[in-house]
Amino acid sequence: MLGRLYANEVCSAARTLEIVGERWSLLIIRNAMFFGMTRFTDFQRDLGVATNILAKRLSEFVAAGVFETRPDARSAHVEYVLTQKGRELQPVIIALTEWGDRWANPDGKPITFEHADCGGHVGLKAECKGCSDCPSPIDVTARADPRFIQLREQRRQRH
Numbered sequence: 001m002l003g004r005l006y007a008n009e010v011c012s013a014a015r016t017l018e019i020v021g022e023r024w025s026l027l028i029i030r031n032a033m034f035f036g037m038t039r040f041t042d043f044q045r046d047l048g049v050a051t052n053i054l055a056k057r058l059s060e061f062v063a064a065g066v067f068e069t070r071p072d073a074r075s076a077h078v079e080y081v082l083t084q085k086g087r088e089l090q091p092v093i094i095a096l097t098e099w100g101d102r103w104a105n106p107d108g109k110p111i112t113f114e115h116a117d118c119g120g121h122v123g124l125k126a127e128c129k130g131c132s133d134c135p136s137p138i139d140v141t142a143r144a145d146p147r148f149i150q151l152r153e154q155r156r157q158r159h
Contacts, residue, residue, distance in 0.1 A: 004119070009152075010148045010151050010152040010155065018063050019060075019061075019066065020089065022053060022057065022065070022094075024047065024049050024054070024056060024057055026092070026096065027047055027086075027087075028043055028049075028054070028058070028061070029066070029086060029089055029093065029120070030048070030059075031043060031047065031094050032048060032067070032080065032081075032082050032086070033082060033086075033087065033090060033093065034090070034093075034111075034113075038072075038079035038080055038081055039072060039077065039079060040054065040055070040058065040077065040078075040080070043058075043080075058080050061080070062080070063115060064080070064081060064085075065083055065085050065086075066067050066084060066085055066086040066089070067080045067082055067086055068079070068080075068081055068083050079085060089149060091124055093122070094113055094122065094124050097111070097112055097113070098123060127141060134151075
């Protein structure tokens with residue numbers, strides 16, 4: 001969706017960006033996930049995205065398994081419904097929203113995420129699976145799997 005693939009990258013974040021990294025992508029997914037949108041016209045009206053771009057994004061999401069289509073009971077059109085794969089992007093949207101609330105929105109939080117059962121605030125935290133500590137970002141490191149270091153070097157040498 002970004003107009004280029006990350007062929008030299010052996011990185012799950014890069015592969016994810018190939019699917020959801022375009023400007024409108026996460027907004028479309030957000031609207032389906034949190035606002036229940038399923039119809040092309042609702043996405044277009046709410047986001048103001050050009051119809052050709054929206055059609056392309058939705059088609060690519062269906063091909064990637066993020067959405068599936070089904071007949072719209074209200075019309076002769078189709079609905080775009082998030083799959084499990086698409087719904088599992090929820091933490092990504094929550095994390096981006098929390099970051100934006102802190103660093104990109106001087107007017108405060110436009111929305112909050114709440115637990116449907118109790119109404120409590122839903123937020124994300126990085127938690128160590130070994131000791132259950134919540135380390136600060138400075139205390140988190142990335143360790144490459146040796147198999148992928150070799151694969152990455154091989155791909156870079158070819159390109």
